[in-house]
Amino acid sequence: MNAAMVTPDGRRTARRRAAFAGGMVVFLALAAIAGPILYDTDPNALDLTQAAAPPGAGHPLGTDESGRDVLGRLLAGGRVSLAVGFAAVACSGLLGLSLGALAGLGGRRVDTIVMRFTDAMMAIPALFLIITTLALFGTSVPGLVIAIGGTSWMGLARLVRAELLSIREQAYVEAARALGARPARLLTHHALPHLLPNVLVNVTFGVGTAILMESALSFIGLGIQPPSASWGNMLTNAQSYLYSSPWLAVYPGLLILTTVVAVNVLGDALRDAAEPEARA
Amino acid sequence: MRRFRVWLLPAIAAAIAGSCAGEKGGGPNALRIPLINDPILNPVLAPDIGSVLINKVIFSSLVRPDEQLRPVPDLALSWSTSADGLEYTFNLKPGVKWHDGEPFTANDVKFTFDQIIDVKSGSRLRSDFAAVAGIDVIDSLTVRFRLKAPFAPFLALLGYNAGILPAHKFRDRKLTDATDFSRSAPVGTGPFRVVQAAAGSAIVLERNPFYHGTKPALDQVIFRIVPDVNAQVAQLLAGELDIVPIEPANLPSVERATAVTVVRNPIVQHVYVGFNQSRPFFKPPLVRQALDLAINRQAIVDGVLKGAADLPRGTIPMVLSGFFDPSLPAPGYLPDSARAMLGRAGWRPDERNLLRNADGKPFAFTLLVDKGNPTREQSALAVQQDLRRVGIDASIGTLEFATLVRDRVLPGDYDAVLIWWTTPPDPDQYAFYATGQDNNHVRYSNARVDSLLAAGRATLDSVQRRALYNEFQREELADPPVLVLFYPRELLAVSRRLRGLPALGLRDALRHVERIAVAR
């Protein structure tokens, strides 16, 4: 048996990985949703006398530079960061898939219009576009979702279109068309199974990218604004305390890392589990 | 083949690292200072603090502040004032040469100030010299300023940002069109001249061989463009920078480094919460007096600023020791008195302990603060919590500084704002707190203050002037124009190899750059 083939065994490990990574993502999401209810503390309450206290009684994970409870802020920040990540990717996934499909299947004129727009959006460096969009919509959660989601669908759209163009010329699609299959059927029955792996890889990686983008925007001062917490702005603030209070950087950094690795592994495993050839 | 390449990379990296480790930029006798952005090398056009800093080293001015912030001769040898205070005559230092070897004359002074007061030149110093009516060249080394009215801050302003430009470099050329000058090839009379300007990277200055003052101890001053303050600190710790202005948040990281020390010099600045007094909430002096007592300033100074600030007594900073009245009490933190005073002003607590007036309207407003500066953001949060304790519901709004100023502060479209004034070393605050002035963003109006501030800027005798400003300070206690939070000290993380750094804020210290040296 060849290592490159997707064996039943390989698919089983892929499922295990998917289950593990998925479990991780679900756990983090649950913690963010239920955490603030179970661990009842005001994440924005200042206590300047308790600034940068190490982990201990009263504050299980210590306090930050303003004496705010770190655990409470991590939970509250998790809500924000995960919400931004998933909502932005839903936004960009929907845009990318539909515009890519439109371009790939809609005929030459539609293709031209959609692709000129896509090209233009893609040609502008994303960070400039996001900064300008944020100036328009404000640095709130919806503003960030619009700015990140609305500026990250182009890769997916191009990918979908390129695959569709490539697939369209392939023999079995020609055959299906010759048999009178409608474009919609072509999309759902022939193109989608082929597209799914790349779309999944792209979309799940998108969640991570969006969470990372929020932290990058925090770094240049345009992420979620204080006093509200996000993992990104917590990590940004922690830079100044690397020597004195390293835990301030460790927690949000590890959470971002874990979350992004988990969603990426999940996407990867899903892709392996959904190999079209193996299913056919 | 592929495998080979992969293993090769770390080997190459190690070779590069090993080949010249330990070298530091700038050679042994250079002072290295960060700027966050490419500066405009023209003191008349410079809009930002970075440009102001580097221009102080390149361009001399007529006078400069000494360590007590009093104006002392620089390009001017001496000066005299007419009895009515309307004319200042300066005798210029003879034999002074520009960086390009041309002689410096009274024409250069006249040219510079003609540009400064011309609204079309792009000048950013015009408001400083609005009192100047005209400049006359008496002879090549004598120049006379005619003023529209007596103006006591005049000398302090001459030594503040008004570096002198060379007239011969701008024949038939507008200041704003002289791109080469303001980007890479400025010509001044200061102790250092530009030898290399790499955009976005660094500006290298070397000792000016023609310098008119004491020979500088340093060979070079290098301004490196490092946009991020944490990256600046990292470069300082790596020995690639010598002076870094830091935030209180950076203190823990630099305090542990053995090669670095921290100086905390007072600067001419007051940080305050401005209440928009065209809003009925904030109109009564009693309310503003009460708010003044509701804030625990000591907690903010200790907790947020890590001690790098002084408790205020009004709007005139303590560092102006010639005018500041230290006998006044520091503001107390008396939330109970504050509540009682608010009660007298008609604000009664409801069942949730929120203050409401007779109409049942809650005492609620938005406190704006510029975003991105943790010190001010945390100060705003502390103010919010203190106000909540006396029953006032302030929500915080953060805006980018440019948007905050242009869209909210200048048009007066705000309730309250946490902001600051950095001023020249002079107590004149007429433009900020006199009725109807351009910079009176809080819409403060008090007839007695108007007359005190008007008299203060027109009185040249320093004893009389001091009395006027002390009177102003006492008036501020009864009717505070703004809620002054603190007088910040500038935190400078400084390499221990530096010697002779004057105990001034960086912008004034750099006027004495020739005194700074590095230990070998």
Added chain:
Amino acid sequence: MTAFLLRRAAHALTVIFVVCTATFALVHLAPGGPAVLADPKLSLEEQAAIEQRLGLDRPVAAQYALWMGRVVRGDLGKSFLYEVPNRRAIGERLPNTALLAGTALLLSVLLGVPLGLWSAVRRGGLVDRVVSGLAFVAMAVPTFWLAIGAIFTFAIAVPIFPAGGASSAGEAGGFMDRLRHLVMPAAVLAAVTTAELLRYMRSSAQTALQQPFVRVARAKGLRNRAVAWRHVFRTALIPVVTALGIQFPRLVGGAAITETVFAWPGLGRLGVQAALGRDYPLVMAITLFVSAAVVIVNMLMDLLYLWIDPRIRLDAS
């Protein structure tokens, strides 16, 4: 072929026009204004004088016409923040950006493509596991964090590389000096790009390995490596080339974070500072410049698709 190129050139011009218009609209729609005007000390008269000098007192439509007219004549205007022609501001930064982006791209292609292919062919093997694990981590670390970590490790704790800048200021510098300054920012920038290319390559190579013609080739008894190189490589490269097309604008304009932490004088940082300071002409000039570069690269990408996959036809409809 000529017709194809002409059509692509027309497309390119359309794209650039859309970019120009969209950018102009976005920067002028947003509330607030240029940072140069945000000085609380400016009097109303001075504000008006500055607005007049910068042309901000005219109606937006007139400003748009003026800007487009200038662009057509090749004039990119003058920066508000720096008082220099934008063409010069961009020109000064371009070599640094080319050096950094070029090095990072080269590193990622040299590492990402072969390692991705290797991982796909020897899937589940030791190399695949280690490399995939590293790629997952590289893609999950916030860039600024990686950069700060690198500085604290290799410039402060074990000082073998400089903490920032593109060269040692005030010294002759020289090739080795520039190289030492390049190592950390290029490595940080390449980390993510390499990881992404690797994942794309691995993923698409796996798909390609499932293709009927590969199976046929294998059935004919070709050795694994020959299969990988001759058949899989070409087929798998399509999504990789697409990914490269996406990486290019990111590397040119989007390296701003890396450039900021390492004080690298590149275009991305210039653009972000211009966007934050609402330097309208500079934002528009950089956007125009970068997008023109991207459009040209995309044209080359399209030609590359043709070369890689002959099944895509010029007149596909």
